[in-house]
Amino acid sequence: MRKIIDAHIHLDHYPSHDIEQVVNGDSTVDALIGVSYNLASCIQNQAFSQKFKKFKSAFGWHPEQTLISGNDFSQLIDWIKVSNQDMIAIGEVGLPYYSRQKTKIPIEGYIERLETFIHLANKWKKPIVLHAVYDDAPIVCNLLEKYDIKKAHFHWFKGDLQTISRLIDNNYFISITPDIVYEKEIQELVRLYPIEKMMVETDGPWPFEGPFQGRITHPNMIHTSINMIAEIKQLPSVDVYRQLYKNTTSFYHL
Known part of the structure; x- marks a missing residue:
C-alpha cells in the first residue's frame, strides 16, 4: 500500500463533524503535520495530537492576520515554551505577502515576530514551517541564514528562479499542494526542485x-x-511515493 503523509494541514479549521474522517477516513494516510494559526489553534492542535496518534502538532502564529500585540505575543511565546515538548516543529510562521497585496501594512513588526520564532527553532533544534512566498521569501532566507537554520520547510512555495536556487543551495524543503494538477507555476517548480x-x-x-x-x-x-x-x-510513481515518504519522516523525525 502506498502510504502518504500530509506535511501541512490546518485540522482545527475543519468543521468538527469532518475531523474524524479527515484523520482516519483513509488508511493510506500515515501521518498529518498540523500547523497552528494562533494560541487557540495551538491549544486545539495539542489536544488533537493527544487524541489522534497519527496527528503531529506544530505551534506558531500565521502571518496573514493583523499583527499580534506585544502582550498577546508574549502569552503565545510563554505557552509555546511550556508546551514545546508536545510539538514537532515551529509553525506556521512567516510574512504576510497576500495581506500586503490588499493593504500596504508595514512589514517590520512581522519580521520581528518571525525572528523570535526562528530564534526558538534554533534554540530547540526544531524544524520551522514557513509561509514565505514571492518577494517575502528572500527576507525569510536572510533570517534563516543569520541563525544558521538547517531544517526549514517552505510550504506551498512560490518564487522566482533566483530564490528557488537559493532554497536549493541551502537544502531547504518545499511541499506541493494538489494545485500541481492545474497550475503551471507549481509544475515548473516541481520540474526544477530536487525530489x-x-x-x-x-x-x-x-x-x-x-x-x-x-x-x-x-x-x-x-x-x-x-x-x-x-x-x-x-520517475516511477512507486519511487516517488517512497522518496516523499522518506523525506517527510526524516525531516520531522516521525
Missing part, C-alpha cells in the same frame, strides 16, 4: 479547483499530486 527536498501537503481545508472542485480537501488528494510529480519528474 530529495520535497514533501506533499493539502493546506486543508483550503479548497482546490480542477478535479477537486466542490470537494472537501482531504489528505487522500495527495495521491493525485504524487502521480503528477512522478509524471513531471519522469
Whole structure:
C-alpha cells in the first residue's frame, strides 16, 4: 500500500463533524503535520495530537492576520515554551505577502515576530514551517541564514528562479499542494526542485479547483499530486511515493 503523509494541514479549521474522517477516513494516510494559526489553534492542535496518534502538532502564529500585540505575543511565546515538548516543529510562521497585496501594512513588526520564532527553532533544534512566498521569501532566507537554520520547510512555495536556487543551495524543503494538477507555476517548480527536498501537503481545508472542485480537501488528494510529480519528474510513481515518504519522516523525525 502506498502510504502518504500530509506535511501541512490546518485540522482545527475543519468543521468538527469532518475531523474524524479527515484523520482516519483513509488508511493510506500515515501521518498529518498540523500547523497552528494562533494560541487557540495551538491549544486545539495539542489536544488533537493527544487524541489522534497519527496527528503531529506544530505551534506558531500565521502571518496573514493583523499583527499580534506585544502582550498577546508574549502569552503565545510563554505557552509555546511550556508546551514545546508536545510539538514537532515551529509553525506556521512567516510574512504576510497576500495581506500586503490588499493593504500596504508595514512589514517590520512581522519580521520581528518571525525572528523570535526562528530564534526558538534554533534554540530547540526544531524544524520551522514557513509561509514565505514571492518577494517575502528572500527576507525569510536572510533570517534563516543569520541563525544558521538547517531544517526549514517552505510550504506551498512560490518564487522566482533566483530564490528557488537559493532554497536549493541551502537544502531547504518545499511541499506541493494538489494545485500541481492545474497550475503551471507549481509544475515548473516541481520540474526544477530536487525530489530529495520535497514533501506533499493539502493546506486543508483550503479548497482546490480542477478535479477537486466542490470537494472537501482531504489528505487522500495527495495521491493525485504524487502521480503528477512522478509524471513531471519522469520517475516511477512507486519511487516517488517512497522518496516523499522518506523525506517527510526524516525531516520531522516521525
